[in-house]
Amino acid sequence: MTEETVAESQPGLEEILGCLEALLEFPSVSEAYVRFRIDLLKGQRAVREALAAAPASPTAPHGGSAVSPTTSMLGPEDVAFDAGLLRALFEAICAAAAAHGRRSGDLEALGTALKADPDVITGLARAAAFGPDLPHLEALARQYGVAVDAVLFVGRALAAPFVAETVRRITPGTAGPGRGTPLGGHCGICGSPPSVARLRREDGKRLLTCGLCGTEWEFERLACPWCNSQDAAVLTILRADEAEPRWIEACERCRGYVKTVDERRLPVGGVIIPVVEETATLHLDLLAEREGYIRRLPYVLSG
Numbered sequence: 001m002t003e004e005t006v007a008e009s010q011p012g013l014e015e016i017l018g019c020l021e022a023l024l025e026f027p028s029v030s031e032a033y034v035r036f037r038i039d040l041l042k043g044q045r046a047v048r049e050a051l052a053a054a055p056a057s058p059t060a061p062h063g064g065s066a067v068s069p070t071t072s073m074l075g076p077e078d079v080a081f082d083a084g085l086l087r088a089l090f091e092a093i094c095a096a097a098a099a100h101g102r103r104s105g106d107l108e109a110l111g112t113a114l115k116a117d118p119d120v121i122t123g124l125a126r127a128a129a130f131g132p133d134l135p136h137l138e139a140l141a142r143q144y145g146v147a148v149d150a151v152l153f154v155g156r157a158l159a160a161p162f163v164a165e166t167v168r169r170i171t172p173g174t175a176g177p178g179r180g181t182p183l184g185g186h187c188g189i190c191g192s193p194p195s196v197a198r199l200r201r202e203d204g205k206r207l208l209t210c211g212l213c214g215t216e217w218e219f220e221r222l223a224c225p226w227c228n229s230q231d232a233a234v235l236t237i238l239r240a241d242e243a244e245p246r247w248i249e250a251c252e253r254c255r256g257y258v259k260t261v262d263e264r265r266l267p268v269g270g271v272i273i274p275v276v277e278e279t280a281t282l283h284l285d286l287l288a289e290r291e292g293y294i295r296r297l298p299y300v301l302s303g
Contacts, residue, residue, distance in 0.1 A: 021034075048164065074190050081122045083118050083121060156297065188215070193296065207219070248288045250288060
């Protein structure tokens with residue numbers, strides 16, 4: 001059903017930020033959400049730059065060697081989370097939320113917990129990134145009186161740059177994401193589900209992008225990335241506008257969905273940037289939610 005992960009060059013930070021800022025010109029896009037995403041991306045990139053500048057850990061996964069198509073995906077023990085960088089990123093998330101109308105008591109409660117026990121933030125990032133470990137996250141939510149969804153989003157947003165940088169380090173010789181064997185509709189490197197699907201301009205093949213580490217891979221055109229169903233009777237498409245190149249592909253069986261963009265309907269030379277697509281298409285998430293479909297994990301890709 002799947003083929004080897006595709007590694008392609010990725011746009012630079014300035015290009016991504018420029019594309020995000022261009023969304024502010026569209027009245028249908030939430031300005032507050034765009035600006036929150038911009039600030040979150042800057043905070044995550046600052047972590048990635050710090051990690052890239054640091055020497056490789058002597059305990060780096062797989063001894064720092066390249067991952068082959070048969071190598072198992074990363075696990076919690078394979079990513080070295082730095083508590084200091086995690087705390088700095090958490091502060092950036094809180095500042096972005098406060099600046100753009102997304103401040104919440106959940107963030108304040110988490111902040112108090114993280115200051116009281118430095119080990120909490122490392123455990124949070126590790127539990128949210130891999131699995132995720134829902135029992136651990138639910139226990140944290142109960143302990144600190146916060147919503148599980150908030151714990152999951154913060155944990156994955158914290159983990160994303162660490163996972164992405166680990167993937168970059170263990171896949172030398174590639175300008176973009178690493179290579180691996182996809183696990184059904186999930187990333188073969190970190191095990192996360194896709195954030196965005198695109199139909200390639202050259203041949204119409206379906207490519208999925210991991211919402212955590214950015215790896216991209218080919219996947220069966222008519223199959224659900226969540227449950228792998230190929231039953232045409234349970235696969236459906238939701239559109240806000242028939243003329244739009246973006247839509248929802250959903251599954252009646254598991255109620256999961258993925259947002260899709262068709263490159264063949266875009267101007268020649270246009271670049272699809274997952275974080276930009278995600279930010280510009282919140283209306284599609286709302287459409288899917290109204291129809292009873294579920295987005296099981298938040299989008300946290302660090303660009």
